[in-house]
Amino acid sequence: MKVFKKLWPYISRYHYLFYGGILFVILNVGVSMVPGYINRKIIDDVITNGQVELLTRLLxxxxxxxxxxxxxxAIQRYCIEGLSQKTLRDLKQSVYDHLQKMSFDFFNKNKTGELMSRMTGDMEAIRVVIAExxxxxxxxxxxxxxxxxxxIRENIQLTLISLAVSPFIAFFAYRLSERIKPVFSKIREQFSDLNSTVQENISGIRIVKAFHQQGYEMEKFDEENNEYFIKNYKAAKVWAKYFPIIEFLGGVSTVFLLYFGGRLVIQGEITIGVWMQFNSYLWMLIMPMRMLGHIVNMISRAIASGERIFKILETETxxxxKENPVYANRAKGEVEFKNVSLKYDDQYILKDINLHAKPGNTVAIMGATGSGKTSLINLIARYYDATEGEIYIDGIDVKDFDLKSLRKQVSIVMQDVFLFSETLRKNIAYGSPEASLDEIEEAVEIAGAKGFIKEMDEGYKTVVGERGMGLSGGQKQRISLARAILEAAPILILDDATSAVDMETEYKIQKALEEMEDKTTLFIIAHRISSVRNADEIIILKNGEIAERGSHKELLKLKGEYYKIFKEQYKELIDDDGYFKGELEVS
Incomplete structure (x- = not known):
């Protein structure tokens, strides 16, 4: 009942459909009893007693x-089907809206396929239990x-005899519900795993083919598919064990009626018409008992699915x-980290980070893979929350900002570029849907994407494939960069945003960013020295801590981690002392 209590607020929004549907179900039950009475009158009055004049009226x-x-x-179906579809629509919307509020960490822990199965298969189980x-x-x-x-009014003795097996039917229906519910829970879980396998395979099909792993993927799917079969087969065995018993007991009720009812007719205690009416009514009584198995099956599926759906809705982001958050129109762009640490599963990802970026400054972040670069910049717009310490924008703790207001202050080009299956224009204007074509073209110019867009037959109307398929890595990065620039936020974050473009194009993009009228506070995560050398401050992260910091020249003089990276990237151009060949000082 817990699931149905949680479902009731969605159903009660359409109480007129709910109560209207129930009313017409009840009326239908009442009216369906009339033919049995008419049959009795035809047998007893027309056929037995010869009152032929009644036949026309009875027919x-x-x-x-x-x-x-x-x-x-028709009316009950209209009401109940309308109720089920509207309830499902609202429930889906609630889950979808709730997912939009969840943090990155939630999606790290939940597979896409699992979430998809809750929005599809689990929702359908809820719809069926409402509709049917x-x-x-x-x-x-x-x-x-x-x-x-x-x-009971007709013949209490015959009624009790006919219903003698009803307690046994109820008992086995209860046993069926107890056994089938956990099985259906496992089926829904396995369906999620199966869904995840398919989703991951389709998303990564190019990698699968590139590494010739079709056979492995087919085996993996076969294992998940077979496990799904086994769990469904187990449910079928539970069903096969109990449902025939319920059907058999329903048949026994009919045998009792035929035997004892027939004897009463022979003895003249009841008429044939009464016996026929009794027989048709008894079937109406037995039918619900026989339907118990189907109803239990339906409800058990819905409970298993409902638990999974409401688990999402009850997961707090x-x-x-906070209460009474701060709303900001446009920040100046000052960003400060004070003793910031981030832990994940009791392990420090970042530890004791302190940095201060003044409005319009460029801060570059370098370090080995896994050093915490992306984690650091994800804290600025609260995609994650710091475990310790504070982060300030214009002197205000980011946790005090309204989330929407905070994220309007930050534009980001993520490491994993994602483009929607839409036109280039819609992808670029995704964060600024009201932007004019002139504003879009200006952002595209800065991002260095104007050239290849002009070469496309449909220009900005070109529809890109799923996740940007059809574009090169560099083209996708430049579209993503244009999307971030168009937002014109006071803080711009580039997470390895030009790694797939050539150095000449990267240089032009950097020059264009520097020459923007509204200078933004810029955070750059990069691996190339050429990407960071002009930054106001360069930070080297190592194992989540700041190992070195300073300008390009200052870090070269330290001859530490940054110098090693520099030497590795420019080994063809510098001598053993770190000087460019033919020059007198470190560049």
Whole structure:
């Protein structure tokens, strides 16, 4: 019931459909009992007693009831189907909206395929239980109430005899629900794993083919697919164990009715018409019992899926606004780290970081892979929160800012460039949808993307493939850079943003950034000395700590980590003392 309590706020938004659907299900149950009574009258009054004049009226009544019942079924279906679709739409929107609020860390811990399965297969299980389960459950309850009441009034002895096996049917239905629910939970989990396998394979198909791993991928899918089969087969075995018992007991009720009811007819205690009415009504009573297995199956699937869906909705994001947050129109761009540390699973990723970037300054960050470069810049816009210490923008702690307002102050070109399956114009203007074509072209010019866009037949209307397929690595980086520049935020972060472009193009981009009218505070993560040499401050990270800091010339004089990188990259051009050949001093 916990799942359905959580689901109720979504259903209750459309209470008129919910209660309307239930009303017409009940009316349908009531009307469906009338043909049994008409059959009794035809047998007892028309056929047995020869009251032929009643036949026409009874047949007209029969047709009227049939039409009325069809109308009630149509209205109940309209109400319940509308309820299920609208509830599902709202629930999907809630999950999707909640996912937008989650931190990077949440997506690090949850596979894309798993999240997709919760938005598809799990949602469908919820829809089915609303669309079918409500009808079946209400119908069962009111068949038992209405039919039970009528049958007891007709002949309590025959009713009790016919329903003698009902407690056993209820018992086995309960046992089925107990056994099938955990099995369905495992099926939903395995479906997520299967979904993840397919999603990862399709996303990485070029790598798969490049390394000739199709066979390995097919084996991996075969294992997951077979595991999915095994879990479904286990559910089928549970179903096969209990459902036939429920069906058999339902049949036993009919045998009791035929035997004992037939004896009462022979003894003259009831008429054949009453017996026939009793028989048709008993089937209405037995039908809900026989449907218990299907209902249990449906509800168990929905519970397993609902638990997974609400687990997402109940997962609190670690990154959220404080009460009464600070709203800022445009910051100056001053950024300061004070004794900042970041831990992940009790391991320090960054430790005791202190840096101060004045408005318009350029700070370059270098270091080996895994040294914490990307983690450091991700703290500025609160994609993660620092474990210790504070980060300030214009003297205000970033945790005090409204998140949306904070992130408007920061534009970022991420290391893993992502482009949508949209036109180039829409990709560039993704963060600034109201930007004019002139503003877009200006950003494209600075990013060095104007040349190759002009060469395309459809220019800015060119639709790129999924994740930017069809563009080279350098082209994707320049589109991503143009997207960040167009936002015109006071703080610009370039995370290895020009690694795929040639050095000449990189130089032109750097010159264009320096000559921008609205000078931004620039953070550059790079591996090339050419990318960072003009920075106001260069920071060398090592194992999450600042190993060296200073300008290009200052760091060369230290002859430490930066000097080693410099010497490695320029070994063809410098002598053993670190001087450029033919020059008198370190450049």
């Amino acid at each position: 007209i009544a029969y047709m009227g009831v049939t039409i009325l019942r069809s109308l009630f079924i 389960g409500i009808i079946q459950l209400v119908r069962c309850i009111f068949y038992i109430l209405f039919v039970g009441f009528v049958l 670690e990154i959220k606004n």
